[in-house]
Amino acid sequence: MWANKFPRRTFLKATAATAAAVGAGDVFSLGEWMKQASAAPVTKIPSLCETCSAACGMWVHVKNGRIWKVTGQKDHGQSKGKLCARGHAGIAQAYHKDRITHPMKRVGENDFVPITWEQAYSEIAAKLKKVLQEHGPDKVFFSHNPRPTNAFYWPRLMAAVGSSTIQSHHSMCSTGRDVAYKWTTGGMATADLGNTKYIVFLGRNYVEGLSPSSAAGMEAAYAKGTNIIVVDPRHSNACLFATEWVPIRPGTDLALLLAVANVLIAENLYDKEFVDEWCVGFDEFKKGMKDYTPEWASSVTDIPAATIYAIARGLGKNRPASCIEQGYKAPNGCNYANGTQMFRMVACVNALLGNYGKAGGMKFGNPPKLGSLDAKKHPAPPKPKAKRCDGVGIKGEFPLCQPNQGIVHMMPQRALEGKAKAGFLYRINVARNAPQPELLTKGYKALDLFVVCDIKWSESAMCAHYVLPECSAAEREDLPTVVGAAVTMRTAAIDVVHSETKPLPEIVTELAGHMGLGKYFNFTREDVAAAMVKPLGVTLEDLRTKGTVKVKAPAAKPLGFNTKSKKIEMYCQAFADHGYKPVPEWEPPYAKADKNSFVLIHGKQGFLSHTTSISDPYLLAVAKRGDLERLWINADRAKKMGIRDGDLVEVSSPQATRKVRVKVTERVHPEAAYLPAGYGRFAPFLKTGVGYGINPNDFTPCRAEAISGHAMMMEVTVTIRKVGE
Amino acid sequence: MPRYAMIIDAKKCVGCYACQVACQMQNELGPENAYIRFEDRETGKYPNPKYVMVPLQCQHCQDAPCVPVCPTTASHKDKNGLTMVDKDKCMGCRRCVPACPYNARTYLKDEGIVQACNMCLSLVKQGEEPACVSTCLTKARYFGDLDNPKGEFAKQLAKAKQLRPDFGTKPTLLYII
Numbered sequence: 001m002w003a004n005k006f007p008r009r010t011f012l013k014a015t016a017a018t019a020a021a022v023g024a025g026d027v028f029s030l031g032e033w034m035k036q037a038s039a040a041p042v043t044k045i046p047s048l049c050e051t052c053s054a055a056c057g058m059w060v061h062v063k064n065g066r067i068w069k070v071t072g073q074k075d076h077g078q079s080k081g082k083l084c085a086r087g088h089a090g091i092a093q094a095y096h097k098d099r100i101t102h103p104m105k106r107v108g109e110n111d112f113v114p115i116t117w118e119q120a121y122s123e124i125a126a127k128l129k130k131v132l133q134e135h136g137p138d139k140v141f142f143s144h145n146p147r148p149t150n151a152f153y154w155p156r157l158m159a160a161v162g163s164s165t166i167q168s169h170h171s172m173c174s175t176g177r178d179v180a181y182k183w184t185t186g187g188m189a190t191a192d193l194g195n196t197k198y199i200v201f202l203g204r205n206y207v208e209g210l211s212p213s214s215a216a217g218m219e220a221a222y223a224k225g226t227n228i229i230v231v232d233p234r235h236s237n238a239c240l241f242a243t244e245w246v247p248i249r250p251g252t253d254l255a256l257l258l259a260v261a262n263v264l265i266a267e268n269l270y271d272k273e274f275v276d277e278w279c280v281g282f283d284e285f286k287k288g289m290k291d292y293t294p295e296w297a298s299s300v301t302d303i304p305a306a307t308i309y310a311i312a313r314g315l316g317k318n319r320p321a322s323c324i325e326q327g328y329k330a331p332n333g334c335n336y337a338n339g340t341q342m343f344r345m346v347a348c349v350n351a352l353l354g355n356y357g358k359a360g361g362m363k364f365g366n367p368p369k370l371g372s373l374d375a376k377k378h379p380a381p382p383k384p385k386a387k388r389c390d391g392v393g394i395k396g397e398f399p400l401c402q403p404n405q406g407i408v409h410m411m412p413q414r415a416l417e418g419k420a421k422a423g424f425l426y427r428i429n430v431a432r433n434a435p436q437p438e439l440l441t442k443g444y445k446a447l448d449l450f451v452v453c454d455i456k457w458s459e460s461a462m463c464a465h466y467v468l469p470e471c472s473a474a475e476r477e478d479l480p481t482v483v484g485a486a487v488t489m490r491t492a493a494i495d496v497v498h499s500e501t502k503p504l505p506e507i508v509t510e511l512a513g514h515m516g517l518g519k520y521f522n523f524t525r526e527d528v529a530a531a532m533v534k535p536l537g538v539t540l541e542d543l544r545t546k547g548t549v550k551v552k553a554p555a556a557k558p559l560g561f562n563t564k565s566k567k568i569e570m571y572c573q574a575f576a577d578h579g580y581k582p583v584p585e586w587e588p589p590y591a592k593a594d595k596n597s598f599v600l601i602h603g604k605q606g607f608l609s610h611t612t613s614i615s616d617p618y619l620l621a622v623a624k625r626g627d628l629e630r631l632w633i634n635a636d637r638a639k640k641m642g643i644r645d646g647d648l649v650e651v652s653s654p655q656a657t658r659k660v661r662v663k664v665t666e667r668v669h670p671e672a673a674y675l676p677a678g679y680g681r682f683a684p685f686l687k688t689g690v691g692y693g694i695n696p697n698d699f700t701p702c703r704a705e706a707i708s709g710h711a712m713m714m715e716v717t718v719t720i721r722k723v724g725e
Numbered sequence: 726m727p728r729y730a731m732i733i734d735a736k737k738c739v740g741c742y743a744c745q746v747a748c749q750m751q752n753e754l755g756p757e758n759a760y761i762r763f764e765d766r767e768t769g770k771y772p773n774p775k776y777v778m779v780p781l782q783c784q785h786c787q788d789a790p791c792v793p794v795c796p797t798t799a800s801h802k803d804k805n806g807l808t809m810v811d812k813d814k815c816m817g818c819r820r821c822v823p824a825c826p827y828n829a830r831t832y833l834k835d836e837g838i839v840q841a842c843n844m845c846l847s848l849v850k851q852g853e854e855p856a857c858v859s860t861c862l863t864k865a866r867y868f869g870d871l872d873n874p875k876g877e878f879a880k881q882l883a884k885a886k887q888l889r890p891d892f893g894t895k896p897t898l899l900y901i902i
Contacts (some may be wrong), residue, residue, distance in 0.1 A: 068750070068753070069747075069750035069751055069856075070750070070861070071860070072860065081859070082743070082859070082861070082862050083743065083858050083860055084741055084743045084860075085742040085743045085745065085746040085747075087743075088743065088746040088747045088749075088750050088860070089746050091749075130878065204728075207739040207741065207863070208739070208741070210739075210741065210862070212743075212862045215739060215862040215863055216742065216862055216863060216864070218863075219737055219862075219863040235774050235776065237739045237740050237776070237778075238738055238739075239776070240736070240738075240776070241739075242738070245774075247771070247772045248817075294863060359787070447877070500799075570761065579821060606739060606740060606741035606742065606743075607741060607742040607746070618746050618749060618755040618756045619746075620756070621756035621757055621759075622742045622745065622746070625759070625762070626763065634771060635770075635771065636771065665767060665774075666767060666770050666771040666774040667771070667774045667776060668767060668771075670771070
């Protein structure tokens with residue numbers, strides 16, 4: 001289509017068809033044509049944003065067959081009628097210059113040739129069969145970010161192949177948190193921000209690691225006078241809605257929580273009745289907390305003891321309408337060596353507050369249940385018995401890590417060790433978004449077979465033997481999903497832009513056919529979608545017209561914890577059994593700054609989701625207008641080092657040296673240097689955002705935390721020196 | 726005839742840039758052209774810093790300095806009190822760009838004309854709010870009619886002030902800072 005060659009936001013927005021229609025008329029002037037083009041009727045088609053995990057409901061406004069703009073769906077619980085910068089910009093991915101337009105085969109370093117789908121399927125199937133014959137399914141893995149459609153299709157194919165190693169992106173995200181909650185409370189409860197009186201955010205930033213509803217929720221809570229304590233080495237923009245910013249030494253949140261528990265117990269501020277009824281191991285826990293006084297924690301965290309007392313008492317006096325927010329990646333989902341135990345402490349402090357299931361405390365979700373395909377007509381492959389190749393569930397390796405998450409960032413290392421031979425990567429970019437990119441790219445290339453399925457080129461795709469192009473969010477209909485007490489679905493807003501791209505269900509079904517596993521895919525995506533929404537009394541037509549449809553909320557469940565003991569495990573027997581501390585103890589982070597170095601921390605900016613966003617031309621322009629790629633350094637330390645705002649500095653760890661400009665600020669702890677996380681793309685095939693800014697992963701070694709296996713992405717110190725003005 | 730205006734509560738602006746990009750999409754601008762820009766200010770010392778982000782755009786001044794400098798009358802005040810640029814009359818001389826003390830005018834290179842915030846008049850005529858207002862995540866923006874203020878807009882109006890009144894251009898965009 002010639003129209004695709006035009007940049008999207010030129011004022012001439014018309015397709016070939018419109019131009020021809022106008023051209024055929026009596027009058028043809030550019031002005032007339034423009035007028036007709038811009039006055040063309042607009043249709044609104046429901047879709048879901050695909051720029052971050054929130055997947056906001058949106059309306060795609062289509063004019064002349066091309067996307068004009070998007071607006072938020074009011075009934076969607078994440079967007080609530082609004083969209084962020086990523087959402088407004090990201091829908092144009094359909095027209096992006098960096099799209100993968102054909103199935104591609106790597107024939108040399110950074111050298112790919114387009115091939116047919118038929119060739120791609122046959123060669124992938126043949127190579128995968130060879131790996132299966134030589135090594136069995138134990139050495140085959142699949143990594144993705146689980147979203148409704150791929151979460152159905154890919155694991156089903158991998159099960160048919162016999163592989164157990166299905167991984168999500170979480171070891172670079174929230175595995176520390178999720179493993180901790182699984183073994184402590186049996187799952188994650190979330191803070192009831194709307195009703196709480198006193199809430200402590202540890203690193204988590206609702207207005208920059210945002211969904212529209214999380215930012216709105218924080219603003220609303222602040223406006224009505226909620227006590228909001230933001231503990232973070234950085235004065236993030238969330239502090240606009242904080243009653244207090246508490247700067248903390250990087251990686252020491254565990255010490256703060258130990259001291260909060262100490263005060264709650266010592267001053268008898270905890271909920272004894274709740275603990276008696278719902279917790280196991282309180283006596284051991286109490287004993288464990290005895291020495292962690294605020295005075296001790298103050299020396300570890302750099303927070304005044306008086307502040308720690310005030311936080312503990314604020315939580316205790318407002319319970320049960322008080323809580324420690326559940327966290328995400330920050331501060332410890334995958335960032336520090338003490339991450340898993342830190343989140344065990346979040347769960348335990350909330351237990352001391354007796355806030356589970358209470359207004360203003362921590363609440364478990366209770367989503368409506370979707371249906372599934374009739375298993376008699378559409379038999380699913382048997383559950384694979386293969387051993388996992390990422391060490392998850394294996395004694396002596398990572399026995400307690402979540403099998404549905406796995407340890408994605410260690411697969412390149414495993415490939416180099418010969419423990420993995422074939423891998424499939426769907427729409428995650430481990431090679432850029434996990435630590436030590438040189439190792440990651442080398443490892444992926446060491447596989448016998450590496451297949452990447454994605455929309456745009458990425459650092460990971462550059463390592464693949466085969467790259468399979470999917471069509472973008474605006475071009476496809478997906479499987480439905482629930483959001484709150486509603487069901488929602490992405491529908492196709494425009495025709496496929498590049499004719500050789502396909503929606504995922506077709507790709508997986510056809511690949512399965514070539515593997516001789518077609519019997520497990522004897523249905524269409526629509527069959528699956530219809531079966532999913534049927535029990536909720538919703539039809540696909542409803543979703544195609546309304547986007548998001550409210551359904552009846554399931555009846556409230558009585559409070560309960562899905563752990564082995566059915567209680568909150570303050571003392572965790574499973575941890576004891578595997579040689580981990582059953583009651584959290586203080587463990588220092590690996591990274592500690594001295595007078596010449598900084599702990600390199602990172603975090604999101606509201607207009608970027610990881611590095612994928614910086615390849616968006618609109619979001620890249622936002623960053624460039626504001627010089628937002630700069631490294632933050634505390635003003636006092638900068639002064640001592642002779643560094644001024646805007647200076648160019650060299651940042652070095654034993655692994656890498658990079659140059660970046662500096663933002664000198666009072667808004668960061670003196671021992672931390674903050675690097676926004678969404679920069680530093682290096683894939684040679686990308687035309688947008690490459691070489692702009694630097695990435696924290698360059699400095700950090702690729703490792704796995706002992707319990708949950710996460711990537712410990714902030715465990716690195718760097719030295720900084722001025723090299724230019 | 727309504728006199729359209731906007732109030733921006735900078736204390737609620739989290740710097741997410743949603744308004745900037747929504748505006749670009751609504752007005753079909755390229756990535757390099759934006760009608761909304763930002764200035765931020767940090768005060769105080771660690772560990773007690775203060776931070777404010779101020780979204781800036783055409784202030785729709787009552788004494789708009791961009792109007793008299795325009796040689797073709799493209800820059801003009803419309804019947805709703807808005808400062809608008811007539812695309813067909815603008816010849817791209819850019820005299821108005823430095824005339825604006827708020828630096829709120831944008832030269833669109835591809836079209837060879839100058840434009841600025843038009844209060845999304847096409848949306849407003851359909852009974853909707855401007856794109857930046859409807860997408861603001863933290864409701865930091867309020868749109869309304871100065872002659873007939875209603876709802877939240879009316880409530881905020883008492884607190885809202887002109888930004889840099891010393892410029893003497895009498896903006897109708899108002900701020901809470």
